[in-house]
Amino acid sequence: MDMEKLRQGLRKLTENRNSIKLLAVIMIIITAFLFYGMKEKNDTITVSEGFPAAKEDAGERKSSSEGILYVDVGGAVARPGVYKMNSGDRVFEAIEKAGGxxxxxxxxxxxxxxxxxDGQKIQIPEKGETAGAPGTGTAENSLSASVSAPGDKININxxxxxxxxxxxxxxPATAQKIIDYRTQNGPFKRIEDLKNVSGIGEKTFEKMKENITI
Structure with a gap:
């Protein structure tokens, strides 16, 4: 066999092997790039805050015991709807989430x-409406303030x-103390709790109890 032809054949074989190795390295790099790029994309989750909570999972339905609340904000706000809040949040924060x-x-x-x-309905009336009038709704806070309870009793909550x-x-002074007390301590559990308000003693309470409810 011609030695020169043998050398040329070995040289071409070596070059082909190097080309195959280079191609394999390139394929590995491309595969790794695509794999990790797609994994990073799939692992990314975008959470939008401040929009109505349309759905809840099974864990979130136990929200009240975990510090998560859901309130329904309606009436004269930009985006009426149900919003997720945290325990301790205030009415003005719920209004902000509803667009103000x-x-x-x-x-x-x-x-x-x-x-x-949790579960509160916050209904903001428009100017000219009276609390409790058709279309304004009621709330567990002071929005439904002027609505009398059955029997014309006043709901102190x-x-x-x-x-x-x-x-x-x-x-006026005692009324403000009652409002301040329930703001700081939550709604009254029974009408007798009104005696915990500064300035309301046993005698004063006796005069009030026939006209109040919770």
Missing amino acids: LTKKADTSALNQAEEVK TADSTALQQISGVG
């Missing part, structure tokens, strides 16, 4: 500093200052 108040909103009877409660002053023995 509209120009027609009437906040005269609204206690924006009150803590929200929802009444605003004006409504509270309809109770015998309650003036």
Whole structure:
């Protein structure tokens, strides 16, 4: 066999092997790039805050015991809907999540500093509407303040200052103390808890108890 031809054949074989190795390295790099690129994309989750909570998973339905609350904000706000809140959040924060108040909103009877409660309905009336009128709804906070309870009793958990002053023995100062107390301590569990408010003793309570409810 011609030695020169043998050398040329070995040289071409070596070159082919080097080309195959180079091609294999390139394929490995491309495969690794595609694999890790897709994995990073799949592992990325975008969470939007401040929009209505349309769905809940099974764990979130136990929210009240875990510090997560859901409130329904309606009426004169930019984006009415159900919003996820944290325990200790205030009414004004729920309003902010709903896009804020509209120009027609009437906040005269609204206690924006009150803590929200799980399942609460916060209905913001428009100017010219009266609390509890058709279309305005009611809430567990002071929005439904002027609505009298059955039998014309005043609900001490929802009444605003004006409504509270309809109770015998309650003036502007005492009405504000009642509002401040429930804001700091939550709603009254029973009417007798009203005696925990500064300035309301046994005698004063006796005059009030026939006109109040919770």
